[in-house]
Amino acid sequence: MYTVIGTVGSRTLRVLWMLEELGLDYEHVRAAPRSEDVVAFNPAGKVPVLVVDGTPITDSTAIITYLSDAHGRLTHKAGTLERARQDSVTQFLLDEFDANLWTAARHSFILPEELRLSGIKNSLRWELERSQHTLIHRMSEGEFVMGEELTVPDIILTHCLDWALMAKFPIVEHRLSEYHARMRARPAYQRAVARRDG
Template identity: 75%
Template structure:
């Protein structure tokens, strides 16, 4: 059985949701970053941490990729063009969506107050809106980012768009608004969000 350390209000939500989608049993330890339960397995104090057979795995994207590969679901096989495209979309989301949101969070409440640059958030919102326009040209015509199959980028995108709304970063592309509504209605998402 897997163990997930972190709260559903963090990137741990991605991992909890993936395990719910996979139907895999897991133990959930609700711990905030830098909690002693976290530091024991990740000296950086960051969540999520997935423990599999006593071995901790850190970084939500690494964990999602590991789980998808291990269970042969929510991914395309390594070495295929579809996997290369999936990995490209994953990197785009991390670079353009997750990074902007994380930098805004750092300058809102993570960094010491004297190190924060409040004006940077306007630039980050502008970049986030521009990245949405780029993304809608890259994604497939189907229900999911890759078309008709849900993959790792869907979990990351849904989490980032949800995070954006709570951070007051507008989702300006109608296609992404309807996508988010559909994804957040999935039973596995709802189970994970209520943990």
């Protein structure tokens, strides 16, 4: 049994979705960032946290990579060229999508008001649009980012596209809009999102 700590309206969704795709049992503790339940396992107060046999794992990408590796599904095998390509796309998404969205969030409501720079969001929006153009040339011709099977980058990309729309950062590539709709229709994604309202 795994324990996931964090709110669904955060990167915690990535972990819940991966667990649902893998069909694994887990407990979900809905706890806000920096709350006592979170700080007890992660002094930085960030979510998500996955507790495995009493040991906490932090960072959503590390968690979903661990889960896919541990269960031998939804990933390419470590040490293969396919895995190197998968990890490269994962890193691209973290650098070019997640980082821009996180910076926008910090300057919208996370940083103290006197440190926020509202104008920065224009450059971040431009960067995210440029990154979308680059990404579609790195995606496979299959249904998923890496080909015919959902893998770690799909979880990250779908969450980032969700986040972009919430932040009013447009999805400018039609192919990504179609991809996003397909991913959001997956039953496992729907079950994970339902925990937000459960």
